[in-house]
Amino acid sequence: MEKQKRKLGLVPKLIIGIILGILLGQPFVPEVIARLVVTASSLFSLFLKFVIPLMILAYVTMGIADLSQGAGKLLLVTAGLAYASTLIAGSCSYLVSSTLFPSFMSADALEQIADTAGNSLSPYLTIAIEPILDTLAAVLLAFILGLCMSSMRGKQIGNSLYNGFHDFSAIIDKVLHVAIVPLLPLYICGTFVDMTRSGKTFVILGILWKVFLVVIIMHLICITVQFCIAGAVSHKNPLKLIRNQIPGCTTALGTQSSAATIPVNLQCAEADGVSSEIRNFVVPLCANIHMAGSMITITACATAVCLMNQIPISLATVVPFIATLGIAMIASPGAPGGSIMTALPFLYMIFGTELGDPEGPICAIMVALYITQDSFGTACNVSGDNAIGVIVDTIYKKWIKK
Template structure:
């Protein structure tokens, strides 16, 4: 392949029409949901079975891919966190994980307290896999995964920790290349086909008479999620204000440009320059801001964990699944680890979490599909919560460093950064 200098724009035919901007993932998901509901009211069963067949094939491929996604993303992420880490990186990673888990536990507790009452009149919905649906697929194809999800998680932890104990070499580079392959598959296959998958799901829900219960549940949970994100940000900046000796509300207001940018990009990585600048305006030393913000763009996903936990509980309530508190608490702690590996594509966090939802919580294909649709519908708000919280973590790290930040930070290169 011939290389082209980055500063040379590609040649363009003067008479050619300007290139159109592609429609983003969120608008495509919204269009798919609306069309699925409307066409599901009039679509003949023979045509609906085409989409049910596609959904069965897509679900099988996604199930095959999930363990590979976990190994390909989690292993190099852990390996990179440990390589040449130093005390600052270890402390930042620990605080980011604690923040993520506390947000998940807060969401879990409030969801268990409020959602059974809020969804009491919504009735029970039996979400069926494509093979068991009343609108049967024309054919089904089994695609068994290479290994199950828990095996993938344990393997990733063992290999990732092992990579921190050896010098960087071919094995580390191989896992970095595997991560690139996995992210390309997500970007080129999974994400583009998601709207069609969600369209087929909502067609089936409409034709089975379950759609209004699902939509009512979505709207109720979205309102609860928005309220919880406000509480989380206020709590994070109460701690940040204490750490810096500043007005927490003023610090939160200073982070507003980062929040707004994340709403537009749905990517923590794309928001890093704005987040870093806002963090420095809150009095954070340059060395700490330049280190903490790019790192937390990868490992601090408090808003995403909050959303996933809340929607998971809501779907369990609506579908009549048992709410085992012990299992759900374990899910939150494991989710905090899996979130480290979320790739830099819209919806990447829910892709990384899908395996834990199915293996630990017991979600079926249809429930995972609903989780994907619900998550992406408000993806940018979770990302905005994530990046705004990064500024609070930088304030805490300033407090902990007590002026001893110099050599350790300046000697390190920034770790590999992935968006959310």
């Protein structure tokens, strides 16, 4: 009897991708090799961006359509939990940042960070591949189709459309398992090659490592609190839920994209015992509307920039900014740095009209600060997505599904 071959798991592959990315991004590695890796990663990124809206359309539509009862209620509950989590996370981030940051901020940090701008490696080849839908359009279309199929199937319409989307969802599943998930380590490797080669990560770590450390701790606390709440509601062990989330967090650290982490996060939700109809609905949806980790990072970075430039900032100015951004950032996590790019037009609410110019130097520093810490914010986002999934699944099984 032949011994079954042991396959290397996804998490070790992702860790190997990160290590290789850091090594290949070192100055002693020929630039041609680094650019080849970045080119391969860039091409995969284009393919990923094309597939993500199709993934959202397939999974969210089928997730809602499979809810025979209470689809509208569950949609409201999920959106409410996601928005409340984002608001609370951002407000807590400001309170912590405004308390701790003044003791270790330096005014000359801005100039040193600005020196790393424009150092990114460019790929040898780029191809213009436009997605069929943008992510927000995919989410809205999935809402319409899913809710209508859930309420009308077998009553006012037949099963043809449902069966068509069922087959479409199976095709997307095949694409994810054959192409997307196996190539994620390559994507992550290219991301770290570029970040290491440009020097952004190490420069900002060397200057603002205390700020960076505080933000990471806030993300870890946020993840712990979210899973403790989910565990209390579902009567599940929060430590086991956190352990199940490790592959999703590792993937998010490398991709810097909540949407790109959806395939792995669905596997984490399955390990948490979330039913298929709920996880296929909640995980892709929350990847586009739940951004607690991104809000923690953006609020902390904005507070740091204000302190470095002696710009007045208070809870009265931060809360309206958070409330607005919680809605404006919907469907922005499809690409690394998507949240901060969406936030740029609203930074005037914090910095004022003149300093809040999206093309100005202050906003450029905000982008640099955020991108360096975006990985951890994304990991916090996707972890919260599954915490919400556990809560919604419990509500569905106890009070809606009869």
